[in-house]
Amino acid sequence: MLENIKLSDRVNKIQPFYVMELLARARQLEAGGRSIVHMEIGEPDFPTPEPVVLAGRAALDQGLTRYLPATGLPELKMRIAAYYSSRYGLALDPARVIVTPGSSGALQLVMSVLIDPGDSVLISDPGYPCNRNFVELVGGVPKSIPVGPDTGYQLTSELVAEAWTQDTSAVMVATPSNPTGTVLDAAELAAIHAVVRERGGVLIVDEIYQGLTYGKEGGTALALGDDLFVINSFSKYFGMTGWRVGWMVSPEAYVPAIDRLAQNIFISTSSLAQYAAIEAFSVECSSLLETRRAAFKERRDYLLPALAGLGFNIPCVPQGAFYLYTDCSELCNDSFRFSRDLLEIAGVATTPGKDFGNNQPERHIRFAYTTEIPKLKEGVVRIADFLRKR
Numbered sequence: 449m450l451e452n453i454k455l456s457d458r459v460n461k462i463q464p465f466y467v468m469e470l471l472a473r474a475r476q477l478e479a480g481g482r483s484i485v486h487m488e489i490g491e492p493d494f495p496t497p498e499p500v501v502l503a504g505r506a507a508l509d510q511g512l513t514r515y516l517p518a519t520g521l522p523e524l525k526m527r528i529a530a531y532y533s534s535r536y537g538l539a540l541d542p543a544r545v546i547v548t549p550g551s552s553g554a555l556q557l558v559m560s561v562l563i564d565p566g567d568s569v570l571i572s573d574p575g576y577p578c579n580r581n582f583v584e585l586v587g588g589v590p591k592s593i594p595v596g597p598d599t600g601y602q603l604t605s606e607l608v609a610e611a612w613t614q615d616t617s618a619v620m621v622a623t624p625s626n627p628t629g630t631v632l633d634a635a636e637l638a639a640i641h642a643v644v645r646e647r648g649g650v651l652i653v654d655e656i657y658q659g660l661t662y663g664k665e666g667g668t669a670l671a672l673g674d675d676l677f678v679i680n681s682f683s684k685y686f687g688m689t690g691w692r693v694g695w696m697v698s699p700e701a702y703v704p705a706i707d708r709l710a711q712n713i714f715i716s717t718s719s720l721a722q723y724a725a726i727e728a729f730s731v732e733c734s735s736l737l738e739t740r741r742a743a744f745k746e747r748r749d750y751l752l753p754a755l756a757g758l759g760f761n762i763p764c765v766p767q768g769a770f771y772l773y774t775d776c777s778e779l780c781n782d783s784f785r786f787s788r789d790l791l792e793i794a795g796v797a798t799t800p801g802k803d804f805g806n807n808q809p810e811r812h813i814r815f816a817y818t819t820e821i822p823k824l825k826e827g828v829v830r831i832a833d834f835l836r837k838r
């Protein structure tokens with residue numbers, strides 16, 4: 449092994465995902481014969497819908513394995529645009545749709561296109577940890593704004609206006625959010641958009657958990673205008689995490705620059721994944737995905753009161769994604785250690801707040817309900833037992 453390797457300052461700043469360490473440890477315990485209840489995993493436990501798998505297999509059989517245009521397979525871009533029309537009543541030019549290797553690819557492109565060294569990007573804390581890193585990788589400065597239950601763990605127009613400085617060039621929100629599952633109120637999102645526009649910045653809205661909402665049907669930020677970026681993915685609602693295919697909708701004027709950049713960074717997104725993803729919008733898939741959405745809602749409705757009954761405080765009922773972000777300060781004063789003990793002693797894997805920022809991470813733990821109800825019940829029994837015996 450090389451000892452003194454040269455790493456860029458940029459890379460040295462990147463924190464690991466602590467949940468990955470926990471997951472590795474959980475797998476190690478399982479390999480040794482322990483049973484582990486997984487409530488740490490941020491991906492659906494459901495397999496990719498069968499029609500999508502068949503379409504991917506057919507594409508492989510037909511030899512559709514070559515590079516595609518950098519902004520995506522035209523037919524898929526059309527299907528994505530048609531989805532916005534049928535589901536959200538929004539007319540969208542397919543030329544504004546850019547298909548990317550997961551929404552992670554879209555995040556990388558959008559930051560590269562918008563941010564110059566020294567520019568700051570406002571993000572929420574807690575929030576999806578990679579966002580900070582995407583900003584830093586292009587020399588930008590992520591400015592984390594602490595958010596709590598009073599604002600549904602989301603940014604508000606007031607918070608954005610207060611935090612805005614001369615070097616701010618973009619604001620990023622996620623709705624529903626990871627780790628809190630909360631949805632940004634439509635009026636508040638419109639107010640944020642107005643502040644950002646007034647100040648000459650750009651709004652980026654991560655809608656990767658779109659479709660996974662459990663109250664009224666969520667909308668899309670695209671309804672606010674054509675000057676913002678919307679990021680989305682086939683990973684979560686469509687159950688295609690490992691296929692690595694996502695998309696973004698860009699303001700028209702940015703498309704040539706994004707095309708140029710995508711050609712250079714990715715050449716194109718996986719051809720097989722793109723042919724397969726077309727099928728994700730079929731009638732058959734849509735009804736299956738809605739059944740899964742109902743299953744997630746049932747899990748949330750079970751797990752939330754069960755955890756609250758054990759002393760985990762969940763001040764905002766999350767309306768989306770598949771996460772419960774709990775305040776565990778009544779039960780411990782170090783969530784990282786608590787999470788480790790839950791794994792080692794109780795055999796329950798969770799994600800400590802430390803993965804999502806610096807805003808009181810020691811008080812928080814994220815539970816993912818990406819496992820079926822009998823397993824969630826088993827997890828709750830184990831946690832109760834662990835708390836009783838401590």
Ligand SMILES: Cc1ncc(COP(=O)(O)O)c(C=O)c1O
Pocket residue numbers: 490549550551552553576622625626654656680681682683689693694
């Ligand atoms: C809020 C959010 N954005 C983006 C991503 C990236 O997902 P993918 O690259 O699989 O589309 C994730 C993954 O967990 C996420 O939670």
